[in-house]
Amino acid sequence: MQQTIRIYTDKRNGLYDITQQVADIVQSSGAQSGIVHIYAQGATAAIMIQENWDESVQNDVVNLLKKYIPQGVWEHDVQDGNGDAHLKAGMVGPSESVPIKDGKLALSTWQNIFFCEFDGPRNERNILVTIINKCDID
Numbered sequence: 695m696q697q698t699i700r701i702y703t704d705k706r707n708g709l710y711d712i713t714q715q716v717a718d719i720v721q722s723s724g725a726q727s728g729i730v731h732i733y734a735q736g737a738t739a740a741i742m743i744q745e746n747w748d749e750s751v752q753n754d755v756v757n758l759l760k761k762y763i764p765q766g767v768w769e770h771d772v773q774d775g776n777g778d779a780h781l782k783a784g785m786v787g788p789s790e791s792v793p794i795k796d797g798k799l800a801l802s803t804w805q806n807i808f809f810c811e812f813d814g815p816r817n818e819r820n821i822l823v824t825i826i827n828k829c830d831i832d
Contacts, residue, residue, distance in 0.1 A: 695723045698821065699716070700818055701809060701818075701821070703814035706811075706813065706814050709809070713799070717798070717799050719823045720794055720799060723827065725825050725828070726827075727828040731823070732792070732823055735821065741788060742755070755810075765777075766778075778812070779812035790807065
């Protein structure tokens, strides 16, 4: 099963919590055991599992990446000014996989799933969610 999550981003760099949307897709799939794969479509975006307690860790991630991968100093900036976004997305990675246990995401208490925007704001970003149900491979 596959579904697409569509989100709007309002910052050049930011983490957007998509955990509930992914959990809703898992629930609607009926899968009790398996894997959910979350994939950011776009060369300047990524997916990350990170702490959800407050925004400080998410802000720290954004600030760390801004510090080590600054805007405006890369060869690719000549084309469209987003060389840093491509590098950040490549470093974080386009996807994550989360186990499904008893019909739910098997995240720990402090983990959530975040879409990472590095070239926003964008009117629409697409995240492809694929459910691999254990029953489908038995």
